[in-house]
Amino acid sequence: MTQISENPYFKLFSRQKENQYKVAQTTYNQRINKLNALQRAIEFTYREQINNVLFKDLGKPKVESELSEVYQIIGDIKYIKKNLHKWIRKQKVKTPLSMLGSSSYYIYEPKGVCLIVSPWNFPFNLTFGPLISAIAAGNTAIIKPSEMTPNSSALMATIIKDIFDEEEVALVEGEVETSTELLKLPFNHIYFTGSPNVGKIVMTAAAKHLASVTLELGGKSPTIIDKSVNIKQAAKKVIWGKFLNAGQICVSPDYVLIDESVKDEFINSCIRWIEHFYSKEPKASNSYARIVTPEHFKRLVSHLENAESLNAKIITGGQHNEDSKFIAPTIITDLDKNVSLLKEEIFGPILPIVSYNTLDDAIDYINSKERPLALYVYSKNKYFVNKVIKNTRAGGTCINNNVIHYANHNLPFGGTNHSGIGKSHGFFGFKAFSNERAIVKQHFFGATEFLFPPYTSFKEKLARLTIKWF
Ligand code: NAD
Numbered sequence: 177m178t179q180i181s182e183n184p185y186f187k188l189f190s191r192q193k194e195n196q197y198k199v200a201q202t203t204y205n206q207r208i209n210k211l212n213a214l215q216r217a218i219e220f221t222y223r224e225q226i227n228n229v230l231f232k233d234l235g236k237p238k239v240e241s242e243l244s245e246v247y248q249i250i251g252d253i254k255y256i257k258k259n260l261h262k263w264i265r266k267q268k269v270k271t272p273l274s275m276l277g278s279s280s281y282y283i284y285e286p287k288g289v290c291l292i293v294s295p296w297n298f299p300f301n302l303t304f305g306p307l308i309s310a311i312a313a314g315n316t317a318i319i320k321p322s323e324m325t326p327n328s329s330a331l332m333a334t335i336i337k338d339i340f341d342e343e344e345v346a347l348v349e350g351e352v353e354t355s356t357e358l359l360k361l362p363f364n365h366i367y368f369t370g371s372p373n374v375g376k377i378v379m380t381a382a383a384k385h386l387a388s389v390t391l392e393l394g395g396k397s398p399t400i401i402d403k404s405v406n407i408k409q410a411a412k413k414v415i416w417g418k419f420l421n422a423g424q425i426c427v428s429p430d431y432v433l434i435d436e437s438v439k440d441e442f443i444n445s446c447i448r449w450i451e452h453f454y455s456k457e458p459k460a461s462n463s464y465a466r467i468v469t470p471e472h473f474k475r476l477v478s479h480l481e482n483a484e485s486l487n488a489k490i491i492t493g494g495q496h497n498e499d500s501k502f503i504a505p506t507i508i509t510d511l512d513k514n515v516s517l518l519k520e521e522i523f524g525p526i527l528p529i530v531s532y533n534t535l536d537d538a539i540d541y542i543n544s545k546e547r548p549l550a551l552y553v554y555s556k557n558k559y560f561v562n563k564v565i566k567n568t569r570a571g572g573t574c575i576n577n578n579v580i581h582y583a584n585h586n587l588p589f590g591g592t593n594h595s596g597i598g599k600s601h602g603f604f605g606f607k608a609f610s611n612e613r614a615i616v617k618q619h620f621f622g623a624t625e626f627l628f629p630p631y632t633s634f635k636e637k638l639a640r641l642t643i644k645w646f
Contacts, residue, residue, distance in 0.1 A: 178344035178358070185318070187566040188346055189361045192289045192316040195343040200286045200314045204261055210311050213339045214304065215253045218246060222335055226300060227597075232297070235466030235501075240421060245300040248583070252305055255602050256312045256586040263312075263606050269410040274646035275616070276623035284610035286314035287388065288364030293355055293378065295370045296322035296468055297424045297523075303332055304387045306367045306390075307345065309605030315365070319347040320355050324469050363387045365609060370394075370424075372546075372594050379597075386529060390598035390608045392426070393591050394521050397548040399429040399578060400538050400564060402555035403438045410554040410576070411445035413526075414455060417552075417578035422465040424472075427550040429578050430522050433538045443507065443529060447492050452507045458504050459497070467501040476503055476524040479517050483528075486512040493525070535560060539567045546594035547571075552578040571595050 180186060202210075218226065223246060230236040230245065266281045294303040303321050310317045319336065319466045321329040329349050336347040348354055359366070359381035368378040369392040372498050382389045394628035401410050418429050434442050454461040467473040477496055483489070493506030506526045511518055532538040542551065551570035555561050561575055571591035572581045581587060598608050627635055627642070
């Protein structure tokens, strides 16, 4: 068995470990200064470069980069700056009468040395987002971004080096082996964003050291559409949410469950909105992204081939080009229940449409799968919406829209079971990187001393009275 000291990242980890109490004791102003430095780097110094590398790595249109990466990070920082003073002060709580003579409070103290492992679909947002929370909470952090977006990872490494000492924040570039080595170290907290399968590997590694984890995972997020809504408007939102970043979004509507009676109207509206957003020639549209790597391109094409081999109907799209990693916005129906598109998270621009006859059938269908990260419901009918929410579980839900719940810093963001453990964003992100330490202060003689041994019959009566009255 190799010694932990032989781990390639042991020295870096040890330096952060030594430094952790110094970083933990940074004041509100010092933490805000760090966040300001990060904000300046992203908002001004590196902004153009960020947009450029995102285009190189993902063909991300500039407007999408600005809104889903730059704006999100800046918004996160601004929100934390406004609220951090409330979160880092003592949180006073009541003390029961049976503990007369003492007072109680708890504090959010930093967990210590944290590992942040991030994916490729929103490289900056999903790396700097958790980092901002880690810094606000007073932690040190080692970051491992995705190897799939190398230009973004290299630029993030430059930004981190520019702002932080390695003893506080360091970014390590590398492939799976790098994560594997890092995961062997006894971090205090591991914050992982990625697929459920790798999430299980991360949790297994964390268990060795009993490190706490935040797992921001994915899965098949359903959209359920009731006949009571304006179908044209529902289709508009679904098409926007689905084909943003070419469907490579964790909260992307994975598949649609539509009331059979409005299925044709919905499909026709979807086709019109695709043409409206991306023209009749999406390949030439500068509003449409590309697939991240040749491997993911092949994975998505094999989904299409599998569906076609099982007699599915491609309503629109289906065209693809390996050289440019382009897959047209695709809508597909008449799906056999064994088709891979209905089994695995799609994470690409293919939208399967499944019809239902009764709401119970739709709910059963959703519940036959793992719990999703998001569930979207479109209906004007309160009963319909409540029934869906009460009889399913999901990390988050939008009613009559999709994706946008991600952007509200006041809401917790994260999954449940297969789609994740723990929450992020705003206060919830700060909390993920903090330990709630309970503190009781004894001011003078404490009532509990009446119950110290030796246990006489008087103390037995006192114990009974305590149970009854306090
Ligand atoms: P991934 O799980 O393949 O990779 C994520 C990170 O883990 C990368 O940095 C990668 O290098 C590392 N990694 C990969 N295999 C590993 C292994 N065997 N051991 C240790 N580390 C390993 O995910 P991805 O392809 O980058 O991203 C897509 C997935 O992420 C989708 O499932 C999506 O839903 C999910 N996701 C979730 C969120 C969220 O906030 N919940 C956000 C974005 C993406």
